[in-house]
Amino acid sequence: MKKGILTACLGLLCFSNAYAGGFQLNLQGIRQLAMGGTGTALTWNADVIFYNPAGMAHLDVWQASVSALAIMPNVQYVKNNYSAYSQEQIFTPFNVYVGGPIGGKKAQGKIAVGVGIYTPFGSGLKWDDNWQGRYITREIALQTIFAQPTVSYKFSDKFSFGIGYVVGYGNVKLRQAVPIQDANGNDGSGELTGTAWGRGFNAGIKYTVNRTIQIGLNYRSQVNMYTDQGDAKFKVAPSLADSFPNTKFKTELPLPQVATIGIGFRPFARLTLQADVNFVGWSSYDSLQFDFAHNTKQLEDISAPRKYKNTFTYRFGLNYAFNPKIAVMLGAVWDPSPVQDDFVTPDLPDADRMVGTGGIAYRPFHGITITAAVEYVTTKPRNGNYAYENFSGTYQTKAITPGIGVSVDF
Amino acid sequence: MKKLVYTICCLLAFAGCKPELEMEAPSAGGADFSRYVAVGNSLTAGYADNSLYRSGQESSYPNILATQFRLVGGGDFKQPLLPGNYGYPDAKLVLGIKTNCAGITSLSPIDYAGAADTNGSSNSIAALGPYNNLGVPGIRATDFLVNNYANIASFYGNADYAKRFYKDPSKRPLDEVVHAVNRIKPTFFSLWIGANDVLGYATSGGEGNAPGTALLGLVLPGDISPIELFKKSYDSVLNNMVSGGAKGVLINIPDITAIPLFTTIPPRGLKLTETEANFLNQNLPLPGMQFVSGDNLFVIEDESAPGGMRQIKTNEFIILSSEILDSIKCGGWGKTTPIPKEHTLTLDEVTNVNNATTAFNQVILDAAQKHKLAHVDINSYLKTVISGLKYNGVDYNTEFVGGGAFSLDGVHLTPRGYALVANEIIRATNATYGSTIPPADVNAYSGLKFP
Structure with a gap:
């Protein structure tokens, strides 16, 4: 038996999702989401803890902001006369941000502190167990939760700085078929599950040019998520069970650095326009590696090439306030894929994304804002090939993400 | 509920949530696949694991091709199927746990111990024909001109496969081809013969003659077929196949020293x-x-x-x-x-095998060019399998058992191996006739089964 058997089987197990460039979930802050994920320049609410910690110093009062979303992704794969759809699933990322000036409203302090708990990367994709790509992936599910205690300092009315320490927790599940048939002709299967930890930081500066224009810079560091006690479980024909021992595995997934410049423009009181440009350092994701504690001839360590390239994402959003109680938001995003043509994998069939967003914010009385938003993502059909596994076809992704959030001043 | 939420959200987005990619519509191009006939040897019959059995026949490359041809107007494809899966005439090989002479127990090929469900298979089923698959295990190109071949096949160490479905076993296999052409009037054919004209020499350790001489048209088993007789026989079969204007595909002879039996x-x-x-x-x-x-x-x-x-x-x-x-x-x-x-x-014997393979393959290439037929260079393809290939995440190579392509006899293929061959034939057919027949899903077929 050749070692290749399992390199083939497990080569593609990977951490990823399908709904934002690479496996990044750009679903932070419901109001910012409704504006195409812009929010580095202006302080809308406590969600700025994620978008730009510097902006937190501009919160007048203590605020808690909570939002929940439901991602409903749909991927289609077509090759020749074969077509497969991913199974319908709903994922529910959430975000909680709490922050405000030390001393509260009356102090008008220069220092603000806060914490964000949010899900920056994640979700999943599930295919039919017998689909044509089953030896590469059947299911992937990834969840990350970041906790970010943050401090922000206002040097002057024009200039502020903020930084947060990021602790990331993740869990992952990967399933695929193993190309060894038992006496009844059934495929073997492999499942990897694990939890991972990582750390990093999120820092930014904000500069208020005048009443009309504000500028923000934000840098979120790379966060390497480590797993050293993942569980690898295999089910194969009994005569080969010793070759596929249930064992532990180690792996590391680099969640990329993101640098953003954002500008906010308020030509008149009711209308706000925002634009953000993200640089995403995807090139850190060069390969996916699994180091099994117990290797056999058939179960060797895996190194599957990914070779992502860095990308720039362009975001535009607007907010129009009809009156102090009701505002609407719109946004658009161009999010090019970090995945090169020869590395399009069925667990993350990434493609250039066009995103449209919209939302409505309602303030029933002072101190409470309820916001509903929706994001719609579509890709052009992409002819992709994953040369490493010789798996090619045309993919298209559509995803819809409704969300709702509330922020409360206190 | 999940569905409802989903639907509402889709409506909200003013656009479908489901991608709607179009599948390609396959076309027959300049060929007509409505009536397909396959002529060949054990590989064509679907022989595997040192025997012939029903599920193997159902995974023969001609049957896989016929399945794909149906997407572009192909019709029924009748094979002389055996009633069961025991193996005919002898038990097939399966993977099992065996204790060898040294007392070491390991996974290895053993005789299938299931119920013998192929009894009665020696009875002729010719009356139920005509058959689209004329594959006969063991047959050589030169045998097509041998009278009474089906009756004397056991002289070659071959079983009575031909006798089972030949309309007239006392005639030449060539006459059986003519009979099938007259009855079925094929619009498309595949022809893959010639491997046994050199394989018998190689499997018997090169102890025969290279080349042998034909005695009353008959080349001794273990000899390499003489090139003149090979060409005469090959051309006779081919001329009959194309006589009704059928288009087709010719498949050449692989380098048999690259198969697991030798490596x-x-x-x-x-x-x-x-x-x-x-x-x-x-x-x-x-x-x-x-x-x-x-x-x-x-x-x-x-x-x-x-x-x-x-x-x-x-x-x-x-x-x-x-x-x-x-x-x-x-x-x-x-x-x-x-x-x-x-x-x-030994080296001299390997040279004899290589020279004969090269000469036979030249005959096949010349014939393809002369009749403007599709040509599959399976000899070259086998070299790519030697170095290993991947298909939708699965490794295939020529390694015994582990390679996934060869069955337990080390010569014939697994259903997945036959599907790889079918896809090479489809590739050549599409290239020659401008058709767009989709390749078979190799991994949908069976590989080796492990206990």
Whole structure:
């Protein structure tokens, strides 16, 4: 038996999702989401803890902001006369941000502190167990939760700085078929599950040019998520069970650095326009590696090439306030894929994304804002090939993400 | 509920949530696949695991092709199917747990022990024909001109496969081809014959004649077919196939020394301890022989060598069989007893095999060009399988058992291996006739089954 058997089987197990460039979930802050994920320049609410910690110093009062979303992704794969759809699933990322000036409203302090708990990367994709790509992936599910205690300092009315320490927790599940048939002709299967930890930081500066224009810079560091006690479980024909021992595995997934410049423009009181440009350092994701504690001839360590390239994402959003109680938001995003043509994998069939967003914010009385938003993502059909596994076809992704959030001043 | 939420959200987005990619519409191009006939040998019949059985026949490459042809107007494809899966006439090989002569228990090919469900298979089913699959295990190109072939096939060590479905076993296989052409009026055909014209020589250790001579049109088993007779026979079959204007595909002969039957036992497979090596160095003091602790070249019989034996060369082959595996393990073969010559292919014999394969393949290529037919260079394709290929995440190579493409006899293919072949044929057919027949999903077919 050749070692290749399992390199083939497990080569593609990977951490990823399908709904934002690479496996990044750009679903932070419901109001910012409704504006195409812009929010580095202006302080809308406590969600700025994620978008730009510097902006937190501009919160007048203590605020808690909570939002929940439901991602409903749909991927289609077509090759020749074969077509497969991913199974319908709903994922529910959430975000909680709490922050405000030390001393509260009356102090008008220069220092603000806060914490964000949010899900920056994640979700999943599930295919039919017998689909044509089953030896590469059947299911992937990834969840990350970041906790970010943050401090922000206002040097002057024009200039502020903020930084947060990021602790990331993740869990992952990967399933695929193993190309060894038992006496009844059934495929073997492999499942990897694990939890991972990582750390990093999120820092930014904000500069208020005048009443009309504000500028923000934000840098979120790379966060390497480590797993050293993942569980690898295999089910194969009994005569080969010793070759596929249930064992532990180690792996590391680099969640990329993101640098953003954002500008906010308020030509008149009711209308706000925002634009953000993200640089995403995807090139850190060069390969996916699994180091099994117990290797056999058939179960060797895996190194599957990914070779992502860095990308720039362009975001535009607007907010129009009809009156102090009701505002609407719109946004658009161009999010090019970090995945090169020869590395399009069925667990993350990434493609250039066009995103449209919209939302409505309602303030029933002072101190409470309820916001509903929706994001719609579509890709052009992409002819992709994953040369490493010789798996090619045309993919298209559509995803819809409704969300709702509330922020409360206190 | 989930569905409802989903639907509402889709409506909210003013656009569908579901991607709607179009599938390609396959087309027949400049060929007509409505009536397909396959002519060939064991590979065409769907032979595998040292036997013929129903599920193997159902995964023959012609049946896989016919399934794909149906997407572009192909019709029924009738095969002389056996009633069961035991194997005919003898039990097929399956993977099982076996204790070898040295008392070591391991996974290895063993005879299938299930119920014999192929009884009665010797009875003729010709009346239920005509059959689209004319594959006959063991048949050589030169046999197509031999009278009474189906009745005397057992003389070759072949079973009565042909007799089972030939309309008139007393005539030549060529007449059976003519009969099928007249009855079915094929619009498309595949022709893959010739491998056995050199395989018999190789599997018997190159002890036959290269080339042999035909006696009353009959080449002795173990001989390489003479090229003139090969060409005459091949052209006769082909002329009949194209006589009604059918288009088709010709498949050439693979390099048989690349199949697991010859490549599984490595020449440098003699493992010795230091004591054994020293013992041999003192007791087999023939020129050129040298033994070290570790891996050594096997000792083989060679009449032309001093003492009638020598060490094998790295580009020579030992033919895989359970007999030789046991004899190497427990009988001192390749060590104190030279491996008998009928179990090896020496350099001269390999050259004979290569030369014959090259000559036969030239005949096939010339014929394809002359009749403007599709040509599949399976010989070249096999080389890509040797270096290993991937199909939708699964590795395939020519390794015995582990390679996934070859069945347990080391010569014939697994259903997945046959599907890979079918896809090469589809590729060549599409290229020649401008058709867009989709390839088969190789992994939808069965591979080796492990207990």
